[in-house]
Amino acid sequence: RKEVEQDPGPFNVPEGATVAFNCTYSNSASQSFFWYRQDCRKEPKLLMSVYSSGNEDGRFTAQLNRASQYISLLIRDSKLSDSATYLCVVNGIQGAQKLVFGQGTRLTINP
């Protein structure tokens, strides 16, 4: 089983729609969870950290479910500029010093 698994997509949704991604992780002892965004041929950039209580940043909401070992990202009122690959990131089995990146979910927002 992969340490971090994501649906690769692609997700194609119309502008203004709500879209949700899930990501599962295998290490029940993981303590750090993040969502990163990566535009084509660019570096990954931190979108948001994911906290136990869930957190929101504008149109973006992240949730953590420790019992089922998954995290989710919800994007409301999607914009064309949200088109990107979204990477789920968790600290790995071999220790907190390493982060494990999922392969990413590709999202395209259509006008």
Next chain:
Amino acid sequence: DVKVTQSSRYLVKRTGEKVFLECVQDMDHENMFWYRQDPGLGLRLIYFSYDVKMKEKGDIPEGYSVSREKKERFSLILESASTNQTSMYLCASSADWGWEQYFGPGTRLTVT
């Protein structure tokens, strides 16, 4: 704002050449990382460093070495470049274990 810079955006080298990729961060971060990213394989950790002169192997260290002589600078060395090392190389830094990592813009290396 955290800033991580990499010495080159694009690099073309010949098989067998020694290649140096440089990374500099300006936030006094303890930890620095080198990844490569390939289509379908995602980000894979090559090496990381948690202090000056300290280094640890990541998941795919074969064919690579690293150097960290100063806190802000972490170098990746390809001792004898091969075509299967053609990839996007990304450097990152973080303030502490398990904390978010900040990435440089990447170096797209082509080995011919």
